[in-house]
Amino acid sequence: MAVRYCAALLLVLSCLFSVSYASLGDADPTYRTCVAECERNGCIGQVCFPQCNSSSSSGGPWYTQEPLYLQWQKLGCQGDCRYHCMVNREKERESLGHVPVKYHGKWPFKRVLGIQEPASVAFSVLNLAMHFHGWLSFFITLYYKLPLKQDKTAYYEYVGLWHMYGLLSMNSWFWSAVFHSRDVDITERLDYSSAIAVLGFSLILAILRTFDVRVEAARVMVSAPILAFVTTHILYINFYKLDYGWNMIVCVTMGVAQLLLWARWAAVSRHPSSWKLWVVVVAGGLAMLLEIYDFPPYEGYFDAHSIWHAITIPLTVLWWSFIRDDAEFRTSSLLKKSKTKAK
Numbered sequence: 001m002a003v004r005y006c007a008a009l010l011l012v013l014s015c016l017f018s019v020s021y022a023s024l025g026d027a028d029p030t031y032r033t034c035v036a037e038c039e040r041n042g043c044i045g046q047v048c049f050p051q052c053n054s055s056s057s058s059g060g061p062w063y064t065q066e067p068l069y070l071q072w073q074k075l076g077c078q079g080d081c082r083y084h085c086m087v088n089r090e091k092e093r094e095s096l097g098h099v100p101v102k103y104h105g106k107w108p109f110k111r112v113l114g115i116q117e118p119a120s121v122a123f124s125v126l127n128l129a130m131h132f133h134g135w136l137s138f139f140i141t142l143y144y145k146l147p148l149k150q151d152k153t154a155y156y157e158y159v160g161l162w163h164m165y166g167l168l169s170m171n172s173w174f175w176s177a178v179f180h181s182r183d184v185d186i187t188e189r190l191d192y193s194s195a196i197a198v199l200g201f202s203l204i205l206a207i208l209r210t211f212d213v214r215v216e217a218a219r220v221m222v223s224a225p226i227l228a229f230v231t232t233h234i235l236y237i238n239f240y241k242l243d244y245g246w247n248m249i250v251c252v253t254m255g256v257a258q259l260l261l262w263a264r265w266a267a268v269s270r271h272p273s274s275w276k277l278w279v280v281v282v283a284g285g286l287a288m289l290l291e292i293y294d295f296p297p298y299e300g301y302f303d304a305h306s307i308w309h310a311i312t313i314p315l316t317v318l319w320w321s322f323i324r325d326d327a328e329f330r331t332s333s334l335l336k337k338s339k340t341k342a343k
């Protein structure tokens with residue numbers, strides 16, 4: 001439950017993350033003038049940016065358009081100008097006693113080695129590492145610690161689903177790290193799409209596990225509509241319209257639904273490790289408040305979103321530990337049943 005909860009929260013958060021694009025910071029005339037001049041001259045005061053030196057032509061058929069590397073250079077120039085104008089403007093504002101404001105939907109982060117949000121990237125990588133560790137130890141528990149059937153397969157009926165869940169989670173944290181390193185159209189889409197994928201899959205998993213759906217046909221009946229919906233939604237935001245509001249509704253609904261499923265199960269199932277479920281649900285729910293408060297980055301690094309990514313690291317560890325417990329619990333009760341049958 002915790003894992004799904006984490007995934008749900010992640011998705012909800014990442015959905016909430018880039019909702020607004022016009023912000024106070026980039027509406028500021030001083031900032032706007034700075035960016036416009038920088039893009040024209042390639043310099044802010046004495047500091048000049050090599051990427052801003054390209055001559056540009058736009059419009060016309062594809063063969064008269066500038067080559068791809070020049071377009072990249074232009075993007076790089078825009079990024080450099082925006083970043084340095086923002087840093088300068090924020091310094092001025094700070095000396096006047098003003099609090100930080102957002103620029104283009106984002107807080108003024110300090111870059112490290114060209115990485116836009118170093119704290120979020122570091123925490124995303126750690127989340128990925130914890131998922132990898134959890135996924136690996138789940139595999140070891142199943143195949144080296146627990147008894148296997150005669151055909152060398154595990155007794156636990158949710159093996160394939162959890163493996164898939166592990167892979168999708170690692171994929172989504174990978175793209176989260178990429179997106180927080182550099183926020184461009186393609187990295188944003190990949191981050192959103194992989195978050196939706198893991199959120200949708202963990203909803204399926206939540207239904208199948210909490211209702212003990214073990215018959216193949218029933219599993220297909222439950223999964224098919226959700227898979228169809230999630231696929232359509234991913235195609236929609238990628239190829240039709242990246243509608244942040246709608247995407248948020250989808251993510252929140254899928255996230256809250258699986259939270260409720262796990263919470264109900266924790267309450268009724270008498271699972272020996274249900275406390276782990278509760279910790280993840282409650283802590284995950286509280287962590288969500290961070291996204292709502294959305295405070296500016298402390299020292300230019302740790303904003304609410306990055307702290308949220310930090311909190312999911314221990315929750316991920318606990319969640320995989322719950323999954324291992326669940327495998328042990330199911331295996332031992334299955335073995336008990338088969339022994340009583342044999343008697």
Ligand SMILES: [Zn+2]
Pocket residue numbers: 014017120176180305309
């Ligand atoms: Zn994020």
